[in-house]
Amino acid sequence: MSGGGPSGLTPEQVERVVAIAMDLARGGDTEQLMEFIDHGLPVDTADADANTLLMLAAYHGHAGTVRALLARGADPDLRNARDQAPIAGALFKGADEVVTVLRDAGADLDAGTPSARAAAAMFGRAHLLAD
Template sequence: MPEHASQGEPAPLPPRERLQDLLFDAARLGRADMIPALHRAGIDLEATDLRGYTALILASYNGSLETTRALLDLGAAVDTPDTGRGNTALMGVAFKGYRQILLCLLEAGAAVDRRNLAGQTALMTATLFGHAAIVEDLLAAGANPLLVDIAGNSARSLAGTQGNVALLEVLDSACPPTGTLDG
């Protein structure tokens, strides 16, 4: 038994790496209440976990609006991409369909047309997964429906691939396809 334990003294603080891991755990689990204390302890909000995700990406992707707000309020950078595929928190919530978190990230200044390493945007992701409300919010925030990824796909072509006529109509109303005749 360690000497401090036998004397009733508190155990020493965990190493800095453990505190950093606690930030990732708090973000992943939606423990917004832990974020300020970890920040006061000097934990780096922009650090990435072993999979390359920041705390903001973890909080938003796991559906915690409160934790996402706490991180943003403490200065977490809204557009820091993961180190694997270059996805941002905005891209993650576009994939998951978390509208309130998407609106929070947009309000915090998330770059609506930021691209990941495959050239994909949040609009393309939301379209691919059929999240109509997210698509509409991104278009309202200025997302460019004409952008194409490195494979040549646009949000419109992805909606077509999915057979999502409703999203095709939404995207067409934002930017009609070229080559159509007005009748």
């Protein structure tokens, strides 16, 4: 989302909208978050640390929100500024259902630092990535 563009929002307003959307993703408020996306917020919007809506929803264990974002075209492999992928974040947090949703969506198990495979091994969750 760029400020002053077709949305007619100032950069400050765009920043506030993105902050609200990030909070909705963190909190798993799927319905409200989807309203933002349906009204033009790009599904792969990211914060200053390159955490996407999907990353935040995954990290906080909100499988329903992750499913909804993926259904709207979110990229399951976008990594944040620390080179972390959403599936590795979900493994770290023990969000097993989110891991399954992302794996089923084709998330790259070898991307990021640590990769999902490495994170699964570190945290005793390798069974979640088995075929």
